Amino acid sequence: MAPVVKIEALHKIYDSGEVPVHAVRGVSLEIQRGEFVALMGASGSGKSTLMNLLGCLDRPTRGRYLLDGIDVSGLDRNELADIRNQKLGFVFQGFNLLARTTALENVELPMMYGVHKLTNREVRQRATQCLETVGLGNRAEHFPNQLSGGQQQRVAIARALVNQPQILLADEPTGNLDSKTSVEVMGVFQKLNDQGITIVMVTHELDIAHFCKRNLILRDGVIVRDEIVKDRLSADVEMKKLQSAEAEAKLTSSD
Amino acid sequence: MRITNTTVVALRALRRSKLRSILTALGIIIGVGAVIAMVSIGNGAKSQVEAQVASLGQNVITVFPGSFSSGGMRSGWGGMSSLTPDDAEAIGKEVANVAGVSPEVRDRNQVLANGLNWNTQILGEGPDYPTIRMWPLQAGAMFTDSDVRSMAKVAVIGETVAEQLYPNEDPIGQTIRIRNIPFKVVGVLASKGFNLFGQDQDDVVLIPYSSHMRRVSRRTYISSILVQAASAESIQKVQDNITDLLLQRRRGKEQDFTVRNQVELAEAATATSKTMTVLLGAIAGVSLVVGGIGIMNIMLVSVTERTREIGIRLAVGAHGRDVLLQFLIEAVILSSMGGIIGILLGIGTSRLVSLLNGWPVLVSSSSVIVAFVFSAVVGVFFGFYPARKAAQLDPIDALRYE
Known part of the structure; x- marks a missing residue:
């Protein structure tokens, strides 16, 4: 089967300042369907730039990017928008939900800009279904400020899933969350990955990267390590460990 | 479908900040209301004057005797004894397009x-x-x-x-x-x-x-002599013909009469009230423009404040055009809703004024339509710049915006 992502000698040079910045210097990469990849690196390593390129938010200076078999390196603004809408799902560090807008309406957002004509009922149905997938079926009418950080991030994941994308892209999805909620969100990702969804996430936390199947480490705009995670963590197991630790510390009741 | 969706999106955005939407629309409400009320009051005054002029008769031409002077004292129009029933009879017989004499x-x-x-x-x-x-x-x-x-x-x-x-x-x-x-x-x-x-x-x-x-x-x-011309168009011709005929009957003697038509009188009488209507309308129009600038101001603030929202929309697949349309529709909804409420307010105010002061007030449908169309145009005009600004944002920059 063809890889979902195939990039060849990708370069990105920012020349807006006085000195041109060579952020990505010839990255070649293949990601197969069903993979769960963590993109790691120190700040300035080019991981965010690579993520923006993968997410079709930015265009490479040189090189080729085949997403689901389509060469997206030469597409214009609107064509890229359609690709983002149909083939990609985004989860951000800061959740980026619309304020004063219910969880359900937030999840409906990508369908507002879809090329498929959906009836209002279909839109509502799909959004509700995605909220149920992330375990928030009973929070549909809540506003973001009525939800915890973990719940907000799960709404964001539901929004990313609603157009049935080829890849889920997550930029530091646990960056704003405490360790327990991080494990909770990683659990959602693992469950989705088990259902066959390809996930690429940026993180700088090693333990979070251990929930993934493959780790890529970037330094100075090139991939310096590409390895399969051997002792992969399971979110369910980690969650149980955390709960028992909490019970011992009498933070929560033992049952 | 996309336009309907965008309209839904725009309505949701307006609903999210109700108070601000109402206050923004208030500028247009007051502007349109003032235009309608002022023009209605002006039109009422004008129609009253016109009705009084019309009561003098329609298409009426009046022939007055000329003035004479005696020992250096001039009598003014109508002082001379120069018109006879024969003159009147001649006008009725010889001048075309005369309906009555x-x-x-x-x-x-x-x-x-x-x-x-x-x-x-x-x-x-x-x-x-x-x-x-x-x-x-x-x-x-x-x-x-x-x-x-x-x-x-x-x-x-x-x-x-x-x-x-x-x-x-x-x-x-x-x-x-x-x-x-x-x-x-x-x-x-x-x-x-x-x-x-x-x-x-x-x-x-x-x-x-x-x-x-x-x-x-x-x-x-x-x-x-009162003469009625057959139609408004023929007044001038009939007036000239009467002058020629009466001069001819006087066989080259000095002109001892004057011919006036009622249009001149009507124009003089309505000119003042017309000026007043224009003046009132213009003053009210200024407030409408001010209202439009208010909309532009709020939309600009809104674009800056919602930069992240725009970034999210662009990231999940909105085209620049969708964002442009959303902000434009928001502006037009604000201004046209303001327009509709303003029209009701204006009609209400005119009724109240006519009730309290007993002034004649005439709400003309044309002023209502013009005010509404103008308010919608204000929305498009003042909404376009902020909307275009929003549409041209780069998704990455917009998402990073704090």
Whole structure:
């Protein structure tokens, strides 16, 4: 089967300042369907730039990017928008939900800009279904400020899933969350990955990267390590460990 | 589908900040309301003046005698005794497009009936007079050409005279004495009210001009000639033809008459109220523009404040066009909703003004339509710049915006 992502000698040079910045210097990469990849690196390593390129938010200076078999390196603004809408799902560090807008309406957002004509009922149905997938079926009418950080991030994941994308892209999805909620969100990702969804996430936390199947480490705009995670963590197991630790510390009741 | 979705998105965005939306629209509400109210009041005043001018008659041309001077003293228009019934007859016969001619002789006199007496205006007129002045009779009939020829002692009286002399009975068939000469009342004119100059037009007695000249005033000349042109377009032509004809009849002598038409009078009378309407409308229009700038200001603030939202929308697949449309629709909804509420407010205000002050108020549908269209255009015009600004944002920059 063809890889979902195939990039060849990708370069990105920012020349807006006085000195041109060579952020990505010839990255070649293949990601197969069903993979769960963590993109790691120190700040300035080019991981965010690579993520923006993968997410079709930015265009490479040189090189080729085949997403689901389509060469997206030469597409214009609107064509890229359609690709983002149909083939990609985004989860951000800061959740980026619309304020004063219910969880359900937030999840409906990508369908507002879809090329498929959906009836209002279909839109509502799909959004509700995605909220149920992330375990928030009973929070549909809540506003973001009525939800915890973990719940907000799960709404964001539901929004990313609603157009049935080829890849889920997550930029530091646990960056704003405490360790327990991080494990909770990683659990959602693992469950989705088990259902066959390809996930690429940026993180700088090693333990979070251990929930993934493959780790890529970037330094100075090139991939310096590409390895399969051997002792992969399971979110369910980690969650149980955390709960028992909490019970011992009498933070929560033992049952 | 995309437009419907965008409209839904725009409505949700407006609903999210209700108070701000209402306050933004308030500028347009007040602007449109003020335009409607001011123009309605101005139009009311104008229509009142026009109605009074119209009560003088339609397409009426008046021929006055000229002025004369005696020993260095000039008499002013109408001072000369230069017009005769023959002039009037000639106009009726020889000038084309004339619908009616009435020689007029004016005089004030004491009239008596039933032991009551009253000082009133005695007008000697031709049988066309009610037609020319658009002044129907409420009872009886106008005297005829044969009454004029026979210098009949018949009279048609105005309502005021009827009320004063025949308070409890039908005046038709009664006798009215003018200069002690008994005239038979054959008709009563419909009430016409006060004219532009505050005179009671119903305080009048009409008799045939021939009877007036021979029996009452004993004059050989007439005070003026009323001519009705067949149509508004022919007024100027008829006026010129009358001048030519009368000059010809005077065989090269100096012009001893003047010809005026009513359009000039109407124009002079309505000019003031027209100026007032324009002035009021212009002042109100300024507030509408100010309202539009308010919308632009809020939309610009809104674009800056919602940069992240725009970034999210672009990231999940919105085209620049969708964002442009969303902000444009928001602006247009704000301004046209403001327009509709403003129209209702304006109509309400005009009603209130007319109720409290008794001013005539005329809400014209054209001013309502113009105000509404203008408010929508204000929305598009002042909403376009912020909307375009939003649409041109780069998704990455917008997402990073704090």
